[in-house]
Amino acid sequence: FQNVDANLKFNKPEVQLTFDRLKIRDLGLTTQDVVAAVQGAFGGRRMAYFLLNGRQYQVIGQVDRNSRSAPNDISRLYVTNSRGESIPLSSVVRQVENSNPSTLYHFNRLKAATLSAQLAEGKTVGDGVRAMQAIADKVLNPNVFQTALTGSSRDFAESSGNTAFAFMLALVLIYLLLAGQFESFRDPLTILLTVPLALAGALLSLFVMGQTLNIFSQIGMIMLIGLVTKNGILIVEFANHQRDAGLPLAEAVRVAAQQRLRPILMTSLATALGALPIALSLGAASTSRKPLGTVIVGGILFSLVLTLLVIPAIYTFIAKEHKPVASEGEAVAAHEPVEVVA
Numbered sequence: 001f002q003n004v005d006a007n008l009k010f011n012k013p014e015v016q017l018t019f020d021r022l023k024i025r026d027l028g029l030t031t032q033d034v035v036a037a038v039q040g041a042f043g044g045r046r047m048a049y050f051l052l053n054g055r056q057y058q059v060i061g062q063v064d065r066n067s068r069s070a071p072n073d074i075s076r077l078y079v080t081n082s083r084g085e086s087i088p089l090s091s092v093v094r095q096v097e098n099s100n101p102s103t104l105y106h107f108n109r110l111k112a113a114t115l116s117a118q119l120a121e122g123k124t125v126g127d128g129v130r131a132m133q134a135i136a137d138k139v140l141n142p143n144v145f146q147t148a149l150t151g152s153s154r155d156f157a158e159s160s161g162n163t164a165f166a167f168m169l170a171l172v173l174i175y176l177l178l179a180g181q182f183e184s185f186r187d188p189l190t191i192l193l194t195v196p197l198a199l200a201g202a203l204l205s206l207f208v209m210g211q212t213l214n215i216f217s218q219i220g221m222i223m224l225i226g227l228v229t230k231n232g233i234l235i236v237e238f239a240n241h242q243r244d245a246g247l248p249l250a251e252a253v254r255v256a257a258q259q260r261l262r263p264i265l266m267t268s269l270a271t272a273l274g275a276l277p278i279a280l281s282l283g284a285a286s287t288s289r290k291p292l293g294t295v296i297v298g299g300i301l302f303s304l305v306l307t308l309l310v311i312p313a314i315y316t317f318i319a320k321e322h323k324p325v326a327s328e329g330e331a332v333a334a335h336e337p338v339e340v341v342a
Contacts (some may be wrong), residue, residue: 001117008113028081163218191232198228201302202295220295
């Protein structure tokens with residue numbers, strides 16, 4: 001951290017007066033007599049009004065300024081008891097000098113102190129939140145003190161929890177949609193294996209580019225779920241059609257990878273190039289969105305290479321059995337030329 005500051009500052013000097021009530025009673029005084037003497041000398045209490053030349057003025061009881069400029073001036077005051085004796089206040093009053101904050105702040109109806117700081121160079125909001133929480137756990141007693149985030153720190157904590165929920169919800173929804181489309185629970189698993197590949201590429205690209213995992217990069221990872229699963233859909237769907245036509249499993253997935261290579265390359269490169277200006281931070285106020293573009297470009301390019309290798313291999317292991325719809329001769333005719341002799 002740097003430029004650390006707290007709004008709770010004990011910079012207001014005070015003098016607290018403590019009355020010896022037993023001694024006050026023994027000397028024939030009352031607490032009200034002592035309080036009235038102190039207020040009359042230092043409090044500036046309004047006692048009366050008077051009129052002069054048609055204007056109204058206040059009568060304020062107060063000793064001369066030279067006699068009330070220091071805390072020790074209180075000990076030079078005297079108060080008269082019930083027997084008419086002058087008793088010095090120093091005999092019944094004890095002074096304690098300390099300092100208190102000039103203003104007390106509240107948070108959620110509780111007295112609170114706010115610590116604010118700027119992040120050191122190269123540190124993220126997440127690093128700052130974790131460091132501050134570690135300091136609070138070490139210094140503060142949890143049975144006495146409570147801590148809470150505010151401002152950008154609270155927004156980061158809330159958004160992190162929301163994006164994690166959104167990420168899991170997106171995975172579940174896409175899996176259910178693919179299960180309904182393919183009428184299988186295995187094929188969607190094969191397709192969703194592109195998501196870990198894309199996330200690995202996104203994290204690697206963030207590390208290489210020196211970016212941080214923030215709200216923009218997390219949004220980019222959620223976008224990757226929909227952007228990279230299309231590659232697996234193209235391969236798996238085409239392989240299923242070839243197996244329905246009578247091709248064996250290994251041959252069907254090989255043909256699917258070959259035939260779908262061009263569409264996968266075109267769509268992936270078009271998406272990556274479209275997000276490239278964001279990753280390069282071109283344009284006004286685009287620096288904060290740079291992690292978003294970095295995640296999209298890095299995740300798509302990384303998954304593009306591995307999808308063509310990993311998805312066919314995984315498909316051969318977990319794909320279910322398909323019954324050929326067409327005859328073997330028709331399947332061969334779909335992919336190999338047939339020589340006709342007249």
